[in-house]
Amino acid sequence: MSVFEREIVVRFEHCDAAGIMFYPRLFALVNEMVEDWFAAMEHPFSALHIDQHEGVPTVELEAEFIRPIRMGERLTQSFRVLHIGHSSCRLLHEARVGAELAARFEHALVFVDLATMKSQEWPLNLRAAMTRYEDHL
Amino acid sequence: MSVFEREIVVRFEHCDAAGIMFYPRLFALVNEMVEDWFAAMEHPFSALHIDQHEGVPTVELEAEFIRPIRMGERLTQSFRVLHIGHSSCRLLHEARVGAELAARFEHALVFVDLATMKSQEWPLNLRAAMTRYEDHL
Amino acid sequence: MSVFEREIVVRFEHCDAAGIMFYPRLFALVNEMVEDWFAAMEHPFSALHIDQHEGVPTVELEAEFIRPIRMGERLTQSFRVLHIGHSSCRLLHEARVGAELAARFEHALVFVDLATMKSQEWPLNLRAAMTRYEDHL
Amino acid sequence: MSVFEREIVVRFEHCDAAGIMFYPRLFALVNEMVEDWFAAMEHPFSALHIDQHEGVPTVELEAEFIRPIRMGERLTQSFRVLHIGHSSCRLLHEARVGAELAARFEHALVFVDLATMKSQEWPLNLRAAMTRYEDHL
Numbered sequence: 362m363s364v365f366e367r368e369i370v371v372r373f374e375h376c377d378a379a380g381i382m383f384y385p386r387l388f389a390l391v392n393e394m395v396e397d398w399f400a401a402m403e404h405p406f407s408a409l410h411i412d413q414h415e416g417v418p419t420v421e422l423e424a425e426f427i428r429p430i431r432m433g434e435r436l437t438q439s440f441r442v443l444h445i446g447h448s449s450c451r452l453l454h455e456a457r458v459g460a461e462l463a464a465r466f467e468h469a470l471v472f473v474d475l476a477t478m479k480s481q482e483w484p485l486n487l488r489a490a491m492t493r494y495e496d497h498l
Numbered sequence: 499m500s501v502f503e504r505e506i507v508v509r510f511e512h513c514d515a516a517g518i519m520f521y522p523r524l525f526a527l528v529n530e531m532v533e534d535w536f537a538a539m540e541h542p543f544s545a546l547h548i549d550q551h552e553g554v555p556t557v558e559l560e561a562e563f564i565r566p567i568r569m570g571e572r573l574t575q576s577f578r579v580l581h582i583g584h585s586s587c588r589l590l591h592e593a594r595v596g597a598e599l600a601a602r603f604e605h606a607l608v609f610v611d612l613a614t615m616k617s618q619e620w621p622l623n624l625r626a627a628m629t630r631y632e633d634h635l
Numbered sequence: 636m637s638v639f640e641r642e643i644v645v646r647f648e649h650c651d652a653a654g655i656m657f658y659p660r661l662f663a664l665v666n667e668m669v670e671d672w673f674a675a676m677e678h679p680f681s682a683l684h685i686d687q688h689e690g691v692p693t694v695e696l697e698a699e700f701i702r703p704i705r706m707g708e709r710l711t712q713s714f715r716v717l718h719i720g721h722s723s724c725r726l727l728h729e730a731r732v733g734a735e736l737a738a739r740f741e742h743a744l745v746f747v748d749l750a751t752m753k754s755q756e757w758p759l760n761l762r763a764a765m766t767r768y769e770d771h772l
Numbered sequence: 773m774s775v776f777e778r779e780i781v782v783r784f785e786h787c788d789a790a791g792i793m794f795y796p797r798l799f800a801l802v803n804e805m806v807e808d809w810f811a812a813m814e815h816p817f818s819a820l821h822i823d824q825h826e827g828v829p830t831v832e833l834e835a836e837f838i839r840p841i842r843m844g845e846r847l848t849q850s851f852r853v854l855h856i857g858h859s860s861c862r863l864l865h866e867a868r869v870g871a872e873l874a875a876r877f878e879h880a881l882v883f884v885d886l887a888t889m890k891s892q893e894w895p896l897n898l899r900a901a902m903t904r905y906e907d908h909l
Contacts, residue, residue: 373807373817374800378543378647378654378706379553379612380822385525385648389785392522396784406515406784407844411791416516418566424559429615432652433818475516478566510670510680510788511663511796515843517685517789526648533647543647544707548654569789570681652821653886658830659803662796680789690790696835703829703889749790752840 363494365398366439371432382430388422391454391466394438402490414475420449421469428463430456436463441496448472448480450491500631502535503576508569519567525559528591528603531575539627551612557586558606565600567593573600578633585609585617587628637768639672640713645706656704662696665728665740668712676764688749694723695743702737704730710737715770722746722754724765774905776809777850782843793841799833802865802877805849813901825886831860832880839874841867847874852907859883859891861902 369390377383395417396406409415430436440454454466471480483491506527514520532554533543546552567573574594581588591603608617620628643664651657669691670680683689704710711731718725728740745754757765780801788794806828807817820826841847848868855862865877882891894902 370811371818372804373651373821374657374659374803376652378547378650378652379555380652381553381555381615383529383648384556384559385522385529388522388525392520392785393783400781405844407782407842410515410784411843416518418516418518418563419521419561420563422521422559422561422563424556424561426555426557426559429555431818432822433816478518507674509667510684511666511794513789515784515787515789515791517681520785522785529648530646537644542707544645544705547647548706568681569685570679652817653827653829655827655829655889657803658833659796659799662799666794666796684789690792692790692792692837692840693795693835694837696795696833696837698830698833698835700829700831700833752792 364439364441364496365394365401365494366437367394367397368435368437371430371434371436373432375430376432380432384424384426387430387456387464388424390436390438390456391468394440394454395452395468395470398440398494402487404487404490410475415481416473416475417470418473419468420471421467423467425465426463427465428458428461430458430463434458440468442491442494443467443496445483445488445491445495448482501576501578501633502531502538502631503574504531504534505572505574508567508571508573510569512567513569517569521561521563524567524593524601525561527573527575527593528605531577531591532589532607535577535631539624541624541627547612552618553610553612554607555610556605557608558604560604562602563600564602565595565598567595567600571595577605579628579631580604580633582620582625582628582632585619638713638715638770639668639675639768640711641668641671642709642711645704645708645710647706649704650706654706658698658700661704661730661738662698664710664712664730665742668714668728669726669744672714672768676761678761684749689755690747690749691744692747693742694745695741697741699739700737701739702732702735704732704737708732714742716765716768717741717770719757719762719765719769722756775850775852775907776805776812776905777848778805778808779846779848782841782845782847784843786841787843791843795835795837798841798867798875799835801847801849801867802879805851805865806863806881809851809905813898815898821886826892827884827886828881829884830879830881832878834878836876837874838876839869839872841869841874845869851879853902853905854878854907856894856899856902856906859893
């Protein structure tokens with residue numbers, strides 16, 4: 362099992378007029394994690410979307426926001442893979458400020474052919490790479 | 499009971515390299531509905547955030563994405579109020595393309611003092627206005 | 636000559652932690668004007684980009700920001716066409732709050748084949764429609 | 773003289789339905805450079821905006837887009853300081869893909885009191901730090 366993790370500084374642009382992170386931008390940061398994960402597994406989004414006309418749209422998201430996230434704070438984002446299905450997977454994301462859990466998401470995405478938007482089976486090498494991050498908790 | 503509703507055209511900017519709506523932008527559109535609702539209830543976000551230093555951060559969100567949303571499609575966004583608590587409320591948002599349900603969100607937000615980020619009771623006139631949109635299904 | 640114009644309310648999402656419009660979002664609003672213009676000329680961006688694999692990328696932009704734009708203000712956006720070239724055009728955008736000029740942009744865009752990113756001549760019917768907005772000042 | 777520089781990978785989110793960077797997002801990336809610069813000069817945007825109620829809004833921007841920027845490309849952003857005024861400064865930003873210049877911006881920003889939005893003199897220590905990046909070309 363391996364956790365995918367990064368640390369970012371909360372930027373001016375992430376924050377709203379209240380000086381706290383605007384939640385749609387946290388979802389964009391969550392999506393960046395998924396993008397980095399696919400790149401680390403040698404399926405970068407550029408090849409996936411542009412060359413292969415495949416994508417991984419989000420089909421479900423359950424989010425809990427526990428603590429406001431403020432400009433300038435260091436945010437640690439991490440996720441683990443809860444489940445890998447035939448053509449989908451389920452991730453558990455966490456965002457922490459220091460030791461405090463700030464937000465938590467369960468996130469299901471599905472592997473699709475962009476032409477038809479139908480789900481399709483994960484390629485074997487991608488699936489093998491994904492399992493290295495799997496963690497049944 | 500009253501449903502809050504609007505129709506928009508899916509813009510170039512809402513879409514990703516796959517030509518479908520990027521889901522963090524759908525959350526921004528959901529937030530616009532909440533902003534319009536508060537304006538309709540005579541608590542515009544500018545007065546709320548800037549003058550009164552109060553806000554309504556999202557604390558929970560459960561989203562289901564049922565069908566891709568494509569550039570140029572007409573999207574009907576609506577929500578109803580499922581529950582009004584002491585200092586929070588729970589909304590059910592739907593996004594449709596024609597007759598087809600494209601996405602569905604349950605959304606809990608809380609009324610806070612921005613200085614302390616502590617929840618506080620809804621003002622009476624705001625709460626009275628909110629109840630006009632309440633719908634226990 | 637015809638001026639293309641719309642009025643919007645400055646949204647929560649357009650504003651930064653200072654409560655004023657974050658300038659990259661004003662460029663997104665400028666781009667919406669161009670998108671609406673192409674739709675009004677019966678070349679909607681969805682058909683242009685997805686079906687015809689053509690686009691109108693920005694090649695030059697000169698912007699002047701004269702007055703801050705605040706959340707809740709009504710912003711009037713307008714533009715006129717300064718010049719139509721073989722495969723490009725030059726627009727003059729203005730953004731006003733009431734009678735006050737808030738920002739002003741000169742904006743050159745070019746008509747391209749997205750596969751090659753090479754410029755190509757405007758289609759005759761599109762060019763004819765564009766000239767109806769031309770204004771040499 | 774010192775050039776401020778960073779390299780990023782062009783993300784899924786930066787790109788539009790044509791698979792190339794949407795220009796308002798390049799301005800957001802330019803703004804991140806300015807934010808990182810102020811942090812490097814020990815005036816982080818969080819302290820500046822939230823604690824001191826000061827800001828550095830953009831007052832002029834001249835942009836030239838020379839080459840499309842594509843998803844997955846490595847983008848090198850750099851800037852140098854062309855001029856430091858009493859309460860303003862002028863930056864020259866460049867964005868390169870490998871050896872190729874992709875975009876170029878001249879960017880003027882001004883130091884203001886956010887309460888009045890009036891310009892004010894740069895603090896001495898900040899001005900001294902800024903001059904280390906100055907380059908009259």
